[in-house]
Amino acid sequence: MPKLSELRYLLLQIRDANDPIGPQEVDCFAKTLGCGNGDIATLNLLNERLTTAKLDAVEAVLIGGSGDYSAAGESEWLENVFSDLRMLVDTRKPTFASCWGFQAIARALGGRCIHDPAHAELGTIELTLTTAGHADPLFGELGSPFLGLAGHEDHVVELPPGAILLASSATVAQQAFKLAEAPVYCTQFHPELELATYLERVAAYPQYVEKIAGTTLEVFGQQCQDTPQSRQLLSRFARLVEEYTLLIEGRVANQ
Numbered sequence: 001m002p003k004l005s006e007l008r009y010l011l012l013q014i015r016d017a018n019d020p021i022g023p024q025e026v027d028c029f030a031k032t033l034g035c036g037n038g039d040i041a042t043l044n045l046l047n048e049r050l051t052t053a054k055l056d057a058v059e060a061v062l063i064g065g066s067g068d069y070s071a072a073g074e075s076e077w078l079e080n081v082f083s084d085l086r087m088l089v090d091t092r093k094p095t096f097a098s099c100w101g102f103q104a105i106a107r108a109l110g111g112r113c114i115h116d117p118a119h120a121e122l123g124t125i126e127l128t129l130t131t132a133g134h135a136d137p138l139f140g141e142l143g144s145p146f147l148g149l150a151g152h153e154d155h156v157v158e159l160p161p162g163a164i165l166l167a168s169s170a171t172v173a174q175q176a177f178k179l180a181e182a183p184v185y186c187t188q189f190h191p192e193l194e195l196a197t198y199l200e201r202v203a204a205y206p207q208y209v210e211k212i213a214g215t216t217l218e219v220f221g222q223q224c225q226d227t228p229q230s231r232q233l234l235s236r237f238a239r240l241v242e243e244y245t246l247l248i249e250g251r252v253a254n255q
Helices: 021-033 052-056 076-090 100-108 131-135 195-204 207-213 217-223 228-253
Strands: 009-013 040-044 060-063 095-098 112-115 121-129 146-152 154-158 163-169 176-179 184-187
Touching: 009 021, 021 040, 021 195, 021 228, 060 100, 076 100, 095 100, 095 228, 100 112, 100 154, 100 176, 100 184, 121 131, 121 207, 121 217, 131 163, 146 195, 146 228, 184 228, 195 217, 207 217
Parallel strands: 009 040, 009 060, 060 095, 095 184
Antiparallel strands: 112 154, 121 146, 121 163, 163 176, 176 184
């Protein structure tokens, strides 16, 4: 069985080739998961399709955010992505999806996501756990309320069948869910980011600071807080992956 330091991940990205946040996203997930950058392979859903062969090569999948692409639209490209995500869920491969990934999995499985600037969130937000969140092995230890780093104009207004709501904010009710029938966790906020990398991320898309926060990047940065509690989610996810891999290998060995 792979140890925590030996787990292999596949990060599904939605980014242009020249997007400087592409490599930063790998760095952030690696640091928060406690693995090396080389343990995270990447696949860009803008021009690649997910396959079972690529899934077989890793123990878990990660899905990141996207500053330039909406999960609320309609296009052939998005339909291909949704098809790939349904295949991913069907394999029961452990998955952690944040922001865009949260929205895309919700839509792929029959939920509803809309573009809604009136309910946009940017910066440090307060989140509260649901009853299911309090009982969850990843979320329960966070306590309630806890803080997360957010940046989105789209949001999920209806979870898909089989999704269990884990956390909400005052502005957006659907902030985190897990699937009842697969080891899949999704968050609208960004547990893979710390304050410094979050502000780097926001600086790459400066138009949103003025549009959503109504201030300058400098003032906005002073208003944000770090969120060490929510970052614990990914270290706990890594332990879940380790335990799940042991369970699967045990089943195979006993067949």
